[in-house]
Amino acid sequence: MLADMGTLVEAARQLVYTACELVEKGSREERSRFSAMCKYFATDVAMSVTTDAVQIMGGYGYMKDYPLERMMREAKLGQIVEGTNQVQRIVVARSLLGKV
Numbered sequence: 663m664l665a666d667m668g669t670l671v672e673a674a675r676q677l678v679y680t681a682c683e684l685v686e687k688g689s690r691e692e693r694s695r696f697s698a699m700c701k702y703f704a705t706d707v708a709m710s711v712t713t714d715a716v717q718i719m720g721g722y723g724y725m726k727d728y729p730l731e732r733m734m735r736e737a738k739l740g741q742i743v744e745g746t747n748q749v750q751r752i753v754v755a756r757s758l759l760g761k762v
Contacts, residue, residue, distance in 0.1 A: 663714055663717075663718060664718075666714075667710075667711045667714055667715070670707045670710065670711060671707060671711060673703075673707070674700075674703055674704040674707040674708075677696075677699060677700050677703055677704065678700050678704060680696060680700075681693075681696040681697050681699070681700040684696045685697070691757060691760075694753065694757060695753070695754055695757040695758070698745075698750040698751075698753040698754045698757075699750075699754050701744065701745070701747070701750050702741075702747040702750035702751055702754075704740075705737065705740040705741045705747060706741065706747060708733075708736075708737035708740055709734075709737040709738060709740075709741060711737075712730065712733050712734040712737045713734070715730050715733075715734075716730060716734060
C-alpha cells in the first residue's frame with residue numbers, strides 16, 4: 663500500500679512539473695489540457711492516498727491530533743474547488759477530441 667501511495671504521489675508530481683513547463687513554453691491548448699489533467703489527477707491522488715493513510719493508521723487517522731485528518735479534508739476540497747474534477751475531465755476530453 664505504501665509503495666502504491668508513493669508511486670501515485672510521484673506520478674502526480676511529475677505531471678505537475680510537466681504542466682508548469684508547458685505553461686512557460688507550450689501552446690495555449692497544451693497548457694489548458696495539461697493544467698486540467700494535473701488538477702484532476704493530483705487531487706484524485708491526494709484523496710486516494712489520504713484514504714489509504716487513514717486505513718493504515720486506523721482510528722487515529724480521524725483524530726485532530728494528527729495532521730492526516732486535515733489533509734483528508736483538504737484533499738476532498740481540492741476535488742471540488744476551482745472546477746470539479748468531472749469538469750476538468752470534460753476539458754481534457756474535448757481537447758483530445760479536437761486533435762482527432
